[in-house]
Amino acid sequence: MHGFFFCVLNHRYKLLTATIHRYLLKKISKSILSPPAHKALKPNIRVCVDALIKENILVTYTLYRRNKTIEMAWIDLRKTFDSPHNSILIDLIQALLLLKTIKLSLIKVASLWNSIIQINGETSQKYKISRGILQRDSLFPLLYCMLTSIIPYYINKNTKELKITMNKNIEISPITVYVDDIKLYSLDKADLNNKMRLTERLCNNLGMYFNNEKSATIGNGRDNIDILPDFPRLKNDLSYKYLGIQQKVLGNIGEIEKKMLEGTSNFLRSITNMKVSNKVVTTLIKNTLKPRIYYSAINAYFVGKTTLLVRIDKRIDKEIKKFLEDEDRIGETSMRARLYMSRRSGGLGLTNFKNLMIQAIIGRGNYATKSVDEETRKLSKIHAKTWFSEKHNNNKKSPTSTAIAMCEKIQLPIKIIETNNNLSYEIEGCNTVKEIDRVVKLHLEREIINEYKVSKYYEIMSREQYSNETYSYLKSHCSPNLERTIAVAQERQLFLNPETCRICKKEKMSINHVLTSCIVKQTRGLAPHDSVLKLFVNFILSKLKIETFKKSEKARSLPHEGIYLDRPFDKYGLISNRPDLTIIRDGNIIVADVAISNIGCIQSQKAWKTKKYSENGMIHYEDRNQEGDKNLL
Template sequence: ERRGLLAENQLGAVRGVQGAKEQALLNIALNKEYVNNLKATWIDVKKAYDSIDHAYLTQCIENLNLPDWILKFIKVIISKWKIDISVGPEKIMSKKIDRGILQGDSLSPLLFVLCMDPLSRKLNEKYTKVTVQTDAESIFTNHLLFIDDLKLLAKDSSTLSTMTDEAKEFSKVIGLEINKEKSATNDKCCEDTATLLEGVSVYKYLGIIEDSRGIPTRSSFEEVQSKLISRLYDAVRAVLVKNKIHLRPGCKERLYLPRTELGRGLHSVELRSEHMLLQLLDCLMKSKEISTIRAAILKVENNNKTHLALIKGFLKVNYRLVEEVTKKSLEEAQLAKLYNEIEKRKLHSKLYNARKNELVSVTVFCYIQDRNVFWGADGVCQHCGKSGKTVDHLATRCEKMLGHDYTRRHNEVVRCLHLLLLNRYKFKSSKRIRSHSVQEILDNEYAEIRVDTRIKTAVKIRNNRPEIFILDKKKNKITLIEVGITSQDSLQIVETEKLRKYDLLANELGLIYKCSVEIIPYVMTWDGIVTKYHKSHLKRLEIPMNVEAYIQSIVLKKTVEIIFFDRRRGLESGLNAEESWERASMAPFISQGGTTLEEPTNNINKESDLKEETVLVKEVEENI
């Protein structure tokens, strides 16, 4: 670009421009300036890349006065172009490319636009141009060119005819052929080269549908607004529902929140278009003083009060913004609008209440977080007969489920941590979680590990039965690990209790073993929410992220089993039970990573009835 090797008409493969968008806007600006009365020919070339003559390509490069080493490099590259055709591992054919430009790399478009540049320069030198007057100066042009998409513009038929003949002759010389069926014109003088647009006929240039007068058809805008966007949203949600990533009564706004904000990370077409228009307007405004093309585009856009010109005012009103609209302020306003919609829903808003607490972060996602499992049906818990039948109650709060469902979920977490520790301290080298059973006391030259056993001390201490006790003999250090699965309301309380529960025991152990003692809580909610301190706890326990993700998957899966089993035998009993269960059954989806009533610490040596997902098991086995 610095050497001016390309004419300004070519906006393809050029850095620092908006490419097809800028060319399309200039096209619209020119037509509006001339009240859509310009004569035009749209030229399409048959297999443009595949037809360039190599002798012509080499001549174009030599005429650029490039350094010898660059010229030599390009010539050698061209001479070595070939394609290999293989069937399985066997190569059946090798063909040298004697004509055309090999595609698939960043050099090919540059070579092609260099081949088209002589046509631009010839058209600019010989033929009358149309103009757009800006505040400072005017822009003059008689054609638009984006790679091989060429549009010729003229005020009268004779000029358009001679320009079309010039383009036709040039194409023939360099080995290109104009495709008459896919080319178009709005003047009869060129109908021997291109198809004449008559009546309701239209032509699509750079994605913009134009009629014979170069006017973008209103139907194309209405179709995008009223039909295509709606159909796109429906299609996306249908795919998500089919693959059990989203439920029909689920929170739609959550689809368009970033993953760090509890969302699915998808982009809304409407929200994204607002960003694109704002960025495009800012780009045009910043460089209007140095680019006559952008100045001309802005002038016409402002005169016609288009959506692009008014986008900042629209965003200010739509999102009630007071200050200047920027990319950051727009992102914040869009997020706020999505959250406002979520807060209007009683069930969906519960998950997002955690955002109001600065100590809480969210690390995993699954269907059940929407808390829309029972489809709004009222009822009483069949276990305790006291509380309402809600997801939160069944997941952690029911007293009658403490001794079995919650215990199995709790023990699965302990089992995973136990296997990790056994491998770390060389008690075993097995990585098979499925067959692992927990032993209460293990001892070797590296460490002593106890699970759910009473620790004898000189002074009687009430809390003397930690979840996991580790005596590291090499580091002369004791670690007490406490596991807890709870609800959002109790998260901070439970983590603090787990952290302070064994303070007296830790002091006694320090005196007995004459070593340092640390207490590390491993606490998360049933739906994957953890405190800000959880990350530091993971680091101290040296738990790999894949193991952490697997543990979270066990917690979520156990919770799903608890709730959906209860749903199936309760609300869904009847003739359509099987159908409803099939519709509601779902597996949690895990992202990167993370009691209620006090979690019991019953005997861990019970075989779990959980059938782990094979893929997750293999992943965690590789990381233990």
């Protein structure tokens, strides 16, 4: 059992350590305690993307040159935070530029780590633990990174760096450290062997040891176990899983496609026959499958054209759409744009994996251009310039040029910045990676909406056609229930019994048939029409403080109150084109009319109402019952 003199960290302690953490992070910037190769000491860094961008550059400039080799080692440390010697940590704290009282407090926290032993109810006395670092606040992990900064510093100081010829000779650090994970790079096996031996000695001096079972070496040279006998040597058909990513010297687009499609099939199989709403299914896809696909896409490192990744996600979209059709959750003719629009806009809210892949490809280029790590930014710009082609025939070798090509393909305005040695791009008004990612996402969402705008169904869903005053009122006072209701009605057509209509024997029963072509559609439409009219009448009566109609009653005229309904005239067989509701009180007149219509008949309803109120309300309007589109979607 392990225990600390504080079991629950109070807010004062956390506030103190967080303040010291922020102070130290600024003070050690660009110092020996914060070497460029130690990526974890940089705020807002995406360590996995940084690692892959660096490896992309290394592989490109070695494998694509004759007689060149690249050797890499992935090293995992055993029980990292439990291993460093306590005395070394105390020496580090004493060397920091902090107040003496703060140093004493931190030393006390670091040195009072103790433990007890319990056997059959008997407890031993506390004994002191002289190794390990706390992990319960933001400060001590920083102290660990500062403690291990000697490793990349010494490796860079005492081993030859990688010299790679691009537009000019540049040097790349042969080591990259991500907290407790270490990556070593070299151009030959002997040099990699020396770096690994030196790294091992440095770690041992700090009290840490290699975890050989989770470490590996890989390269494009001949297999050789003499580098480190205990380290597994990965062959071409093997890969190393680092931060959840299967990494090789170069991946294969076919393998990536196979794994993504298998993952999608397994996920869809897990939700088959789930008795939940479409909203729950789309939420499950968004919260579980989407992050996995995006993570794999942004870290994919392979041979082949980048556009092949987009093809993979088109297949994923197709698989999901087919699954939803087979589950009778959407219609076979469901409009593509409607599926991927948000629920607030009247869509199904389904994740568009094609757009997700485009976001990932551009996102990796964004990060390469705007990374907080100076080494990544510098190498990426030179790398992009070397391989950039206006025909984009080398895009698979450069994240930045790939992103430029993809932005041009989706017609996203960008500004290309090109010099003799560097190439990058900018999007107006965006200064950070998050801002650029947000702009790309919104641009792709607008494309989906624009695709929907060209359809005739957009008119009933859009509020942009109204005046500024009306639009503002609707936006602030109306919920999107209309859009959702229409969406649900359309998507649930297939839930109806597919047998033929009992009135129209040759017609298949569906909502589309009932609302557009069935000969009894008028009688079927009276119930919702009268229900809406009754709700409106009851609302008026409540405002006038008059007793409303009960649930079992039908709405009727109240002449003594100045309230007249058109429907009662039907009892006497009179043809009437009067308004559904007319209220005459205190010299004021209110006229209201209710229209229940399918989307395809909205235009004819609009024309009929215009004729009724603006021209001649007593004529017979021939196109009043014009048949709408057979396909609701």
